Amino acid sequence: MDIAAPAGTVTYGLVVGTDNTVESFMDYKMGSLISHGVGLGNLQYGLVQFIFPVNVAGTVSLIVTRIISNGSGAPITVKEAGIYCKQYGIATYYFCLVRDVLGAPVTINDGDSKLIEYILQTVN
Amino acid sequence: MSKLRLTLKIIDLDTGKIDYERECRSWDIQFLQMLYFVMSNYTLTNQIKDATGTLRTLSAPARNDIPRGQFIAAGSGVEAYGIILGTGVGAESALDYQVGTIINHGVAGGNLFYGDTGGTTGYEFPAGGQFEIHRNFSNVSGGAITINEVCIYGYYTTGANNWYFCFCRDVIAGGEAVADGTNKQVRFTISVDN
Numbered sequence: 001m002d003i004a005a006p007a008g009t010v011t012y013g014l015v016v017g018t019d020n021t022v023e024s025f026m027d028y029k030m031g032s033l034i035s036h037g038v039g040l041g042n043l044q045y046g047l048v049q050f051i052f053p054v055n056v057a058g059t060v061s062l063i064v065t066r067i068i069s070n071g072s073g074a075p076i077t078v079k080e081a082g083i084y085c086k087q088y089g090i091a092t093y094y095f096c097l098v099r100d101v102l103g104a105p106v107t108i109n110d111g112d113s114k115l116i117e118y119i120l121q122t123v124n
Numbered sequence: 125m126s127k128l129r130l131t132l133k134i135i136d137l138d139t140g141k142i143d144y145e146r147e148c149r150s151w152d153i154q155f156l157q158m159l160y161f162v163m164s165n166y167t168l169t170n171q172i173k174d175a176t177g178t179l180r181t182l183s184a185p186a187r188n189d190i191p192r193g194q195f196i197a198a199g200s201g202v203e204a205y206g207i208i209l210g211t212g213v214g215a216e217s218a219l220d221y222q223v224g225t226i227i228n229h230g231v232a233g234g235n236l237f238y239g240d241t242g243g244t245t246g247y248e249f250p251a252g253g254q255f256e257i258h259r260n261f262s263n264v265s266g267g268a269i270t271i272n273e274v275c276i277y278g279y280y281t282t283g284a285n286n287w288y289f290c291f292c293r294d295v296i297a298g299g300e301a302v303a304d305g306t307n308k309q310v311r312f313t314i315s316v317d318n
Contacts, residue, residue, distance in 0.1 A: 001162045001163055002162075002163065002165055003163045003164075004163065004164045004165050004166075025252060025253055025316045025317065026253075050160055050163070050164045050166065052157070052160055052168075052171065053153060053156040053157050053160055054153075055153060055218065055219055058217075058218065059218070060153045060156055060218045060219075061156070062156040062157075062159055062160050064163070085163070120156060120159065121156075122151040122152070122153070122155070122156060122218045123149075123218065
């Protein structure tokens with residue numbers, strides 16, 4: 001269940017897209033994945049990073065982050081985020097674990113970067 | 125918005141009645157740390173506490189290895205992992221790393237007979253999807269036993285060493301009495317719904 005994607009890889013790890021079709025637990029992919037690159041409509045994906053879960057006043061959080069940057073020359077509006085995993089078996093497969101439509105779209109202007117952060121948490 | 129839930133049920137196998145049902149809020153720190161290990165492929169160096177309270181090092185598996193450490197499918201009579209029962213009544217904490225007081229497998233006084241820990245393949249239904257983890261317990265000890273707590277332990281092996289990690293612990297409000305000669309099933313359901 002590997003989600004530790006390196007920079008530039010969008011087949012797994014945290015990913016973003018432009019579709020805002022309502023989420024369903026039956027989702028198996030992003031509505032419209034934003035590809036990695038500097039072409040029009042592309043974003044540059046950094047590597048996926050993790051913060052090890054520790055206890056902070058009774059709350060334990062597994063935090064997963066990825067920086068995405070816009071070098072496309074024009075603004076891009078992100079409407080969905082998700083997590084894909086890479087699973088090794090007879091072959092390598094990719095599975096969509098999570099897909100979220102953003103409550104409000106987020107525009108990333110040319111030259112700007114955003115940090116995507118997922119938090120899995122258990123609380124006393 | 126989809127939501128992931130963990131539900132615990134105790135079912136009387138002799139009558140089919142559900143004796144206890146509650147949505148759990150009991151994931152322990154080891155569960156998130158194991159998830160971190162599996163998702164990141166990073167080595168944990170003395171960072172995760174096993175069920176004896178000892179911090180263990182888990183080495184990142186080779187990328188084509190079968191992931192280790194999530195196995196809970198314990199065989200009949202195995203009380204080291206799978207669904208584990210106890211008599212402890214201490215309040216749950218996210219920092220729990222073991223059952224309070226384990227009920228051992230066996231037929232002696234205070235023991236329960238542990239069946240194997242099994243599960244259902246995940247399946248869909250109109251409003252969601254789920255899979256179940258269950259274990260049957262029989263009381264042939266000659267006396268009544270009260271279950272006060274339920275845990276799921278995972279199994280991890282380095283090849284040379286076997287370690288066990290507590291992923292969740294739930295305290296049963298009021299306890300669940302198991303009379304001599306009766307059988308119960310403990311069932312965790314992990315579900316997602318829209």
